Amino acid sequence: xxxxxxxxxxxxxxxxxxxxxxxxxxxxxGVMRLxxxxxxxxxxxxxxxxxxxxxxxxxxxxxxxxxxxxxxxFVLVMGAGLSVLAEITVxxxxxxxxxxxxxIASFALGFVIRYFLLMLFSSRPKSISLLPALSQPVEILGAxxxxxxxxxxxxxxAILFGLTSFLKRTRFGLEMRAAAENxxxxxxxxxxxxxxxxxxxALSGALAAAIGLILGSQTGTADIQMGANVMLMAFIATxxxxxxxxxxxxxxxxxxxxxxVVMQVTLPIDARPFRDAFVxxxxxxxxxxxxxxxxxxxxxxxxx
Amino acid sequence: MxxxxxxxxxxxYGRLTAVRSVSLSLAExxxxxxxxxxxAGKSSLLRAIAGVTPPAGGRIDFADHDVTGRAPEDIxxxxxxxxxxxxxxxxxxxxxxxxxxxxxxxAGERGWRARAASALxxxxxxxxxxxxxxxAQAGLLSGGQQQMLVIGRALMTNPRLIAIDEPSLGLAPNIxxxxxxxxxxxxxQRALTLLIVEQSSxxxxxxxxxxxxxxxxxxxxxxxxxxxxxxEAMQDAYFGYGEH
Numbered sequence: 001x002x003x004x005x006x007x008x009x010x011x012x013x014x015x016x017x018x019x020x021x022x023x024x025x026x027x028x029x030g031v032m033r034l035x036x037x038x039x040x041x042x043x044x045x046x047x048x049x050x051x052x053x054x055x056x057x058x059x060x061x062x063x064x065x066x067x068x069x070x071x072x073x074f075v076l077v078m079g080a081g082l083s084v085l086a087e088i089t090v091x092x093x094x095x096x097x098x099x100x101x102x103x104i105a106s107f108a109l110g111f112v113i114r115y116f117l118l119m120l121f122s123s124r125p126k127s128i129s130l131l132p133a134l135s136q137p138v139e140i141l142g143a144x145x146x147x148x149x150x151x152x153x154x155x156x157x158a159i160l161f162g163l164t165s166f167l168k169r170t171r172f173g174l175e176m177r178a179a180a181e182n183x184x185x186x187x188x189x190x191x192x193x194x195x196x197x198x199x200x201x202a203l204s205g206a207l208a209a210a211i212g213l214i215l216g217s218q219t220g221t222a223d224i225q226m227g228a229n230v231m232l233m234a235f236i237a238t239x240x241x242x243x244x245x246x247x248x249x250x251x252x253x254x255x256x257x258x259x260x261v262v263m264q265v266t267l268p269i270d271a272r273p274f275r276d277a278f279v280x281x282x283x284x285x286x287x288x289x290x291x292x293x294x295x296x297x298x299x300x301x302x303x304x
Numbered sequence: 305m306x307x308x309x310x311x312x313x314x315x316x317y318g319r320l321t322a323v324r325s326v327s328l329s330l331a332e333x334x335x336x337x338x339x340x341x342x343x344a345g346k347s348s349l350l351r352a353i354a355g356v357t358p359p360a361g362g363r364i365d366f367a368d369h370d371v372t373g374r375a376p377e378d379i380x381x382x383x384x385x386x387x388x389x390x391x392x393x394x395x396x397x398x399x400x401x402x403x404x405x406x407x408x409x410x411a412g413e414r415g416w417r418a419r420a421a422s423a424l425x426x427x428x429x430x431x432x433x434x435x436x437x438x439x440a441q442a443g444l445l446s447g448g449q450q451q452m453l454v455i456g457r458a459l460m461t462n463p464r465l466i467a468i469d470e471p472s473l474g475l476a477p478n479i480x481x482x483x484x485x486x487x488x489x490x491x492x493q494r495a496l497t498l499l500i501v502e503q504s505s506x507x508x509x510x511x512x513x514x515x516x517x518x519x520x521x522x523x524x525x526x527x528x529x530x531x532x533x534x535x536e537a538m539q540d541a542y543f544g545y546g547e548h
Contacts, residue, residue: 175408177397178397188354188355189405190377190406
């Protein structure tokens with residue numbers, strides 16, 4: 001029983017990370033058909049924003065000693081800020097470009113962010129102690145679950161509810177949903193393109209920062225590569241979920257997390273090092289039967 | 305005093321010229337039909353007016369502002385609402401949400417729903433079917449209902465001019481009758497200016513008003529719809545007889 005509970009929490013917390021990542025990618029894809037491959041580097045950037053530039057193995061803390069209720073908003077603002085800056089300086093110039101051009105621009109931006117961090121901090125992972133109180137285990141029905149996992153899941157659920165009601169109940173949310181479905185028509189109805197796109201980038205950046213916080217607390221290190229794996233899985237989740245579909249991205253993120261964890265414990269010992277190959281194999285199978293993704297997004301048709 | 309004025313407007317897609325140096329003006333409260341065969345440049349002209357496709361040359365004035373090359377959302381704020389061909393409802397949004405999209409620009413974030421409520425009631429009074437199904441997904445509506453929805457959605461922005469591209473496209477004739485009945489009633493109630501693109505001139509002749517005939521990206525004729533419809537010159541202009 002406690003073993004199953006353990007697996008369940010592992011699956012949900014890993015799935016939460018993928019779901020948050022996929023949501024960040026899907027939000028931007030929805031409004032501007034851009035697959036933002038710089039997303040993973042925004043994750044890393046928002047954690048490094050807590051440190052002073054140094055090449056030492058032990059991080060020199062800048063804002064990292066703030067109490068959590070200041071630290072969390074600080075990191076979120078850093079992520080959102082970088083993301084909005086990227087929109088204004090880079091992506092705005094590519095609005096009318098083809099999706100392929102925008103995608104390459106996002107790769108380039110990702111490299112710029114990564115090498116900027118490399119220059120300031122070197123490639124060596126740094127040990128940090130971010131929100132150390134969260135590494136305590138808690139006992140739930142006989143299973144010892146790291147508090148961080150419980151918080152990760154709870155925060156993700158809260159973010160999902162918050163984002164849903166934002167999209168459903170506010171004017172800005174409505175404009176964003178309309179723009180994601182048919183951008184030109186939304187503009188013809190007076191919806192400001194720049195506002196909607198900047199809002200999507202800000203939300204996406206804040207989501208990336210939330211992932212950074214979770215990863216940083218979990219591993220106790222800041223690494224310029226830390227966002228890469230989540231970014232890859234999150235991108236796959238958005239494709240499986242149906243590019244541009246927010247619920248699809250979230251569901252697929254959780255499914256991927258669950259598949260990874262379940263394969264980790266059920267595959268024969270010899271096959272476990274190849275777990276990711278099995279996960280990607282399952283992804284290929286899904287796409288063979290549903291090439292449009294689990295929930296195909298609307299608005300992929302021709303624009304006005 | 306003209307509400308909308310086009311001077312030498314030219315529209316190109318790459319090397320293809322869709323509209324060649326078109327000039328026209330539309331007075332406040334007027335109803336203007338733009339007719340002509342496929343590929344005449346009617347839709348392109350409408351999209352240029354709404355700011356969707358910026359013209360390659362010429363100048364467009366709306367409500368005393370030079371709107372040439374301005375963004376669609378800016379032109380919408382001046383009171384021009386375009387209803388594109390094929391209707392373009394937001395299929396995943398409910399009917400009420402579709403209607404509310406265009407109200408954002410006149411209201412702040414706080415209490416915008418309350419402020420939009422009276423406009424909503426007005427549209428529901430004109431199109432009761434929309435009220436009955438207000439929480440249904442717009443993608444599930446029939447073609448005629450979608451047409452009413454997009455006209456209602458345009459009205460929600462409280463426009464001075466509505467430019468509609470082929471309101472009769474894909475609709476049964478009796479449904480088209482209903483759509484036009486509402487449009488004409490609305491025009492009377494709100495002193496709306498209407499710019500309607502239709503492929504055939506029949507509807508223009510029935511409704512009356514001014515009519516422009518376009519072919520090959522140019523204005524061939526401009527005059528009173530009912531007088532023009534009967535003339536042989538009109539037939540020639542439409543089909544291009546007499547040029548070969």
